[in-house]
Amino acid sequence: MREARRVMGGVSLRSFGLACALAYAVPLAAQDTVSAAFTTGRMLTILPADSGVQPGSSPLLPPEHWAVRAAARAKALGLADRYLPAQGAVPRHAVSAALAAAAARARETRPDLLPLAEGWGRRFAEEFSEYERAPASFQLQGARLAVGADDHTGRLEPAFGVASRYRDPVALENRGRLYGEAAGGVLVGGVASAFAEVRANGGGDFDARRWQVGVGVGAVELSVGEQPVAYGTLHGGGLLFSGAQPLPRVEVQTLRPVRLPSFLRALGPVSFHTFLSRMDEEARHPGDPWMWGARVAFEPHPRFTAALARGSIFGGDSIESETNFENVAKMLVGVLSDEFENQIVAMDFRWRLPTEETLPATLYLEWGADDGAGAWWESPGIVAGAYVPAIPGLPEVSVGAEGAFFRAACCGHGSWFTNESQIGGWVRGGQPLAHPLGGEGYEAALYTRMELLDARLRVDARGFVRHRGDEGLAEAVGAANLFAPQRAGGSFGGVLDAAWRVTPSADVRVRLFGDRGDGWTERRVEAAVAFFPF
Numbered sequence: 001m002r003e004a005r006r007v008m009g010g011v012s013l014r015s016f017g018l019a020c021a022l023a024y025a026v027p028l029a030a031q032d033t034v035s036a037a038f039t040t041g042r043m044l045t046i047l048p049a050d051s052g053v054q055p056g057s058s059p060l061l062p063p064e065h066w067a068v069r070a071a072a073r074a075k076a077l078g079l080a081d082r083y084l085p086a087q088g089a090v091p092r093h094a095v096s097a098a099l100a101a102a103a104a105r106a107r108e109t110r111p112d113l114l115p116l117a118e119g120w121g122r123r124f125a126e127e128f129s130e131y132e133r134a135p136a137s138f139q140l141q142g143a144r145l146a147v148g149a150d151d152h153t154g155r156l157e158p159a160f161g162v163a164s165r166y167r168d169p170v171a172l173e174n175r176g177r178l179y180g181e182a183a184g185g186v187l188v189g190g191v192a193s194a195f196a197e198v199r200a201n202g203g204g205d206f207d208a209r210r211w212q213v214g215v216g217v218g219a220v221e222l223s224v225g226e227q228p229v230a231y232g233t234l235h236g237g238g239l240l241f242s243g244a245q246p247l248p249r250v251e252v253q254t255l256r257p258v259r260l261p262s263f264l265r266a267l268g269p270v271s272f273h274t275f276l277s278r279m280d281e282e283a284r285h286p287g288d289p290w291m292w293g294a295r296v297a298f299e300p301h302p303r304f305t306a307a308l309a310r311g312s313i314f315g316g317d318s319i320e321s322e323t324n325f326e327n328v329a330k331m332l333v334g335v336l337s338d339e340f341e342n343q344i345v346a347m348d349f350r351w352r353l354p355t356e357e358t359l360p361a362t363l364y365l366e367w368g369a370d371d372g373a374g375a376w377w378e379s380p381g382i383v384a385g386a387y388v389p390a391i392p393g394l395p396e397v398s399v400g401a402e403g404a405f406f407r408a409a410c411c412g413h414g415s416w417f418t419n420e421s422q423i424g425g426w427v428r429g430g431q432p433l434a435h436p437l438g439g440e441g442y443e444a445a446l447y448t449r450m451e452l453l454d455a456r457l458r459v460d461a462r463g464f465v466r467h468r469g470d471e472g473l474a475e476a477v478g479a480a481n482l483f484a485p486q487r488a489g490g491s492f493g494g495v496l497d498a499a500w501r502v503t504p505s506a507d508v509r510v511r512l513f514g515d516r517g518d519g520w521t522e523r524r525v526e527a528a529v530a531f532f533p534f
Contacts, residue, residue: 056187056189056191056192056193056215056216056217057187057191057216057255058091058092058093058094058187058214058221058255059091059142059185059193059195060091060228062210062227063243066123067120067127068088068095069449070124070451071098073389073449074098074099077102077113077389079105079113079117080097080098080101082097082269083101084297084305087241087253088238088241089229089230091221092128092142094256096124096128097256099117099124100121102117102120103120103121105117113390113395115454116396119451120455123455123456123501126505127144128142129534135190137189137190138187140185141184141186141193142183142184142532143533144181144182144197144532145531145533146180146181146182146528148178148181148509148528148529149176150177151526152175152524153174153521153523154520154523156483156522157169158432158482159425159481159482159484160424161418161423161425162415162418162423163420165423168485169482169487171486172430177201178201178202179200179201181209182197182198183197183198183210191215192214193214194212197211208226209246211225212226216255219256219257220253220255221251221255222250222252223253224249225249225251227246228243229247231309232309232348232366233364233385235385235387236383236435236436236464237404237435237436239346239366239434240309240346241433241434242434244432244433244436245428248277249276250277251273251274251275252274252275253273254272254273257269257299258270258271267298267299267300268298268299268300268301270296270297271296272294273293274292275293277292278290278291279313281428281429284424285424286424287315287316289315289316289422290316291311291314292311293310293312294309295310296308302352303351303354304349304351306348306350307347307349308345312331312343312344313424313426314340314422316422327340327341340421342370342371342418342419342421342422342425342426343370343371344369344370344434346367348366348367349364351364358392359388359392360390361387362389363386364385365382365384366382366383367381368380368381371414374411374412375411378407378411379408379413381406381416383402383403383404383435385400385401385403386400387400398448398450399446399447399448400446401444401446401447402445403444405443406437406440406442408469409440409480415440415481417434417482427482432482437466437468437481438468439482440481441466442467443465445462445464448460448462449461456501457498457501458498459496460497460498461495461496463494464494465490466491466492467489468487468489469481469484486520487517491515494512494513495513496511496513497511498510505531505532505533506529506532507529507530507532508527510525511527512526
């Protein structure tokens, strides 16, 4: 089935080069030309942080954390030019620096945005008070205690396998529970850090939801732990990793951007992330196959960012090929095999329009392929959107529109997020690791973010309509969509996430989710109170 797409290089890499060139040239043609005064022959340069950054390792903030979203919004407003995280789960140091830079820039050039930017800084310092203290050789970091309730009905575990090993999605029991959480970390010697978040669920079971031990030297950190990984578009979910489920992983990433030597300096600031994980769910992923991912992002102009990302599931007991040097080397250079791995490759681009004085806006695009040369055009996955980070006259409010499209399998290519050999697919913990649509189909969404009352009241809302692959195609080729046939066809729904900082050391938060289709409904309600003791 894959004879026409045995090598991910060739056509696909040439297409990537052409796409990068066009995506770079078109938007910048109308702007000032990037300065070409780059010195050649110099060694790699670590770029300084905007301000307020601490050296060494740093715990990660998950993609959905309000401060990560605020830092991305500051970037879209032109207030934090040096903010270029390697992935969606961002080191606290980098977020702190971006928010400090936003306040400083707004004070100098955008007084209309100053109350918002200063509100971000105050809320961040309340939650992570270590950034108000002088650095020390041993420092406690951002403790958090929380109690809450979570009720989730209509859950569905995604489909499993393809062809003769295919299994329809499975309905899961409704879940309603009380829980308590505790989180905290330490920074040692300005170099090493440790962080853990533990949840106690009703019934007495404990779960280390996220944890990390890391060592940072210069601009690079090595860490081990269980944390989310998120690449590409982060508003509604990316093509590879959306950050919805933490992964046990070893990770190397840049803590802040670097400049490459010689002529590569023309790429501008560069950030890099790579990780190796184990799919440790025997029932779904026989033999615990490996998962690998990598992303490199570069910014040749302050208004334009481009990135290339790859991910692969390989090895395990559902295949006959050995996990040896030869097979891994072939995978890393893009050679495909029915008997070893399942790969996804994607590009993402972001262009901040030169329209700040009238309407600040950012356009973004992610385009990818699940295996193989030719899939770029014949069976692509695409996420595109437009984002207004501040409405004129009402800077506390941002709005955006986004569309996602996954074409049905054709032309010898397999379905998105599934594979003949890696039968567990891109799923962990009963959730897709990538876009929540789950494969073939489309989604159209509108979203808004409001940060009111000195950023003490935060509201995120997203409404969407979806259409997943039809039942006939799911039966013909296996899981054309991870949620078909039960959820084939149209649905509509939304997400509401609201939090109120009632005191400097306490948050009240409510999250609502709903998705309704023909004969089915999924709902989730969660409420929690969080305290920041130090």
